[in-house]
Amino acid sequence: MTTATSTTTPATGAAQEIERVLRPFAGGDLPVRLRAWDGSEAGPEDPAVPLVLLNSPQAITRLLWNPGELGAAQAYVTGEIDVAGDLDTALSHVWSEVSARGLTGVRPGPASFARAARTALRLGALRGRPPAPASQAQVSGRLHSRRRDRLAISHHYDFSNEFYAAVLDEHMAYSSAYWTREDQTLEEAQAAKLDLVCRKVGLAPGKTFLDVGCGWGSLSLYAAEHFGARVLGVTIAEEQKRFIDDRIAERGLRDRVEIRLCDYRDVASAAPEPFDAVASIEMGEHVGQANYPTYVEVLHDAVRPGGRVLVQQMSRAGTGGGDHPGGGPFIESFIAPDMTMRPVGETVDFLEAGGLEVRDVHALREHYVRTVDAWVERFEAAVPRLRTLVPEEYLRVWRLYLVGGRMAFRDGRMGVDQILAVRPGAPHDLPAVRPW
Known part of the structure; x- marks a missing residue:
C-alpha cells in the first residue's frame, strides 16, 4: 500500500x-x-x-x-x-x-x-477503452453451461495451491470458520466448523457421506479421519483434486476417501447409490439462480430417505436477482464470475420446494468477520513470499477482495448460514434437543 x-x-x-x-x-x-x-x-x-x-x-x-x-x-x-x-x-x-x-x-x-x-x-484521459487487467476473469459461453462453469471456477480456485496454503489454515478450509472461544486460532476455528458440520449431518463410523464442491478436501478428510465416514468428494477444479489426492495418500485414507472431477449435475450417474448424509459448503453460490432447483434436486436425490443434508451458503439481502446478484461488479469480474447470492429465506424456499424438510437455519455472519480477519493477517504476513508466486496486480486484487468482503460481513450486507434439512420418506434421527 x-x-x-x-x-x-x-x-x-x-x-x-x-x-x-x-x-x-x-x-x-x-x-x-x-x-x-x-x-x-x-x-x-x-x-x-x-x-x-x-x-x-x-x-x-x-x-x-x-x-x-x-x-x-x-x-x-x-x-x-x-x-x-x-x-x-x-x-x-x-x-x-x-x-x-x-x-x-x-x-x-x-x-x-x-x-x-x-x-x-x-487532461489526456479521453482515449480508447483500456485493456482489462490481466487479473480480471475472462469467461464466455452460455451462462452456467458446464464449460463456462469450469472456466469460472478455474479462474479462482485453480489460481495457485501454494498461494492458498499461505492464506488459509492447515485444513485448507476456504469458508467461514466457527469461533467457539476468544483465544482460538484460525485452524482451531476451522476444525470446530468441520466438527460442527459432521455432527449436524450425523456422521459415524461406516456411514457414507457426499461432499459436493469439496474444495481442498478439508471436510472430506475431516469426516474420514475424525468420524470414520466413507466419503466421496466432487469438484471441477483440477488443482484442488491434485492437492486432495496427495493428502489422501499422505494420510493413508485411500480406503475411505475418493475425490472425483465431477460437475454437480453428474453426481447421480457418478454415484447412483444414495448416501447417508450430504453436505455442500459455500458451493451453492456458484450454481446460479436458474440452476438452483437442479442443485437442490441433486442434494435431495443423493441422500437416502431420512438422511440429512447441510448447506452452508453466503447470503445477501435484497439482491432480488438484479444486475449484480453476485455482490457487485468487482467480485463478479475478478473473483467469482456468475455467482448468485440471495436472502437466506429465498434459499430455504428453494430447498423446501425441492422436497427437503428444513430443520435448522444457523446464522454465522459474525464468524465470517473473524475468519476474514485471520485471512487478512495471514495474507499480509505472507506478502513477501506471495510476490514470488504471483504478479503484484494479483496481490492488489486479493487485498481489495479480503478487505471488501470483511466490510460486507461486518456491516451486515452479507451473511452466511448453515441450513440443515432432511429428506422425507423415512424416519429421521435428529434429536429433539439440539446438541450443538
Whole structure:
C-alpha cells in the first residue's frame, strides 16, 4: 500500500480540475482528498478524510469507460489509483459517506457529463477503452453451461495451491470458520466448523457421506479421519483434486476417501447409490439462480430417505436477482464470475420446494468477520513470499477482495448460514434437543 509523502502542491492542477468535475456526482464536497499525478491536491483537508492517489490519467480513462465500482477496482488493481494509509479505513469512510448522502441516487445533468468529457480531454484521459487487467476473469459461453462453469471456477480456485496454503489454515478450509472461544486460532476455528458440520449431518463410523464442491478436501478428510465416514468428494477444479489426492495418500485414507472431477449435475450417474448424509459448503453460490432447483434436486436425490443434508451458503439481502446478484461488479469480474447470492429465506424456499424438510437455519455472519480477519493477517504476513508466486496486480486484487468482503460481513450486507434439512420418506434421527 502506498504511503502519503509530502510534496509541493501546485496552486492549480489536475486534482483541482477533477474535483470541480466530480462535485455534482458527489452531491457536493468529495468524501476523499485527491492527489493527482502532477502533484496537485484538492478536496477536504481534514486528516480523517482518506487521501486517494491518482497515479495516472488512465485512472480517469477507466472510470469514464466503466463508471463506478468496476472502473475504480480496475484502476486500483493496476496501481493507477491507490490509497494512502489503511485500505479498510478508506473504504469504510467512503461507504459510510455514500450511504449517508444517498449518492447512489445522484443523477447529474447533461452539462455535468459534458464538463467531465472536456476535462478528461484536457487532461489526456479521453482515449480508447483500456485493456482489462490481466487479473480480471475472462469467461464466455452460455451462462452456467458446464464449460463456462469450469472456466469460472478455474479462474479462482485453480489460481495457485501454494498461494492458498499461505492464506488459509492447515485444513485448507476456504469458508467461514466457527469461533467457539476468544483465544482460538484460525485452524482451531476451522476444525470446530468441520466438527460442527459432521455432527449436524450425523456422521459415524461406516456411514457414507457426499461432499459436493469439496474444495481442498478439508471436510472430506475431516469426516474420514475424525468420524470414520466413507466419503466421496466432487469438484471441477483440477488443482484442488491434485492437492486432495496427495493428502489422501499422505494420510493413508485411500480406503475411505475418493475425490472425483465431477460437475454437480453428474453426481447421480457418478454415484447412483444414495448416501447417508450430504453436505455442500459455500458451493451453492456458484450454481446460479436458474440452476438452483437442479442443485437442490441433486442434494435431495443423493441422500437416502431420512438422511440429512447441510448447506452452508453466503447470503445477501435484497439482491432480488438484479444486475449484480453476485455482490457487485468487482467480485463478479475478478473473483467469482456468475455467482448468485440471495436472502437466506429465498434459499430455504428453494430447498423446501425441492422436497427437503428444513430443520435448522444457523446464522454465522459474525464468524465470517473473524475468519476474514485471520485471512487478512495471514495474507499480509505472507506478502513477501506471495510476490514470488504471483504478479503484484494479483496481490492488489486479493487485498481489495479480503478487505471488501470483511466490510460486507461486518456491516451486515452479507451473511452466511448453515441450513440443515432432511429428506422425507423415512424416519429421521435428529434429536429433539439440539446438541450443538
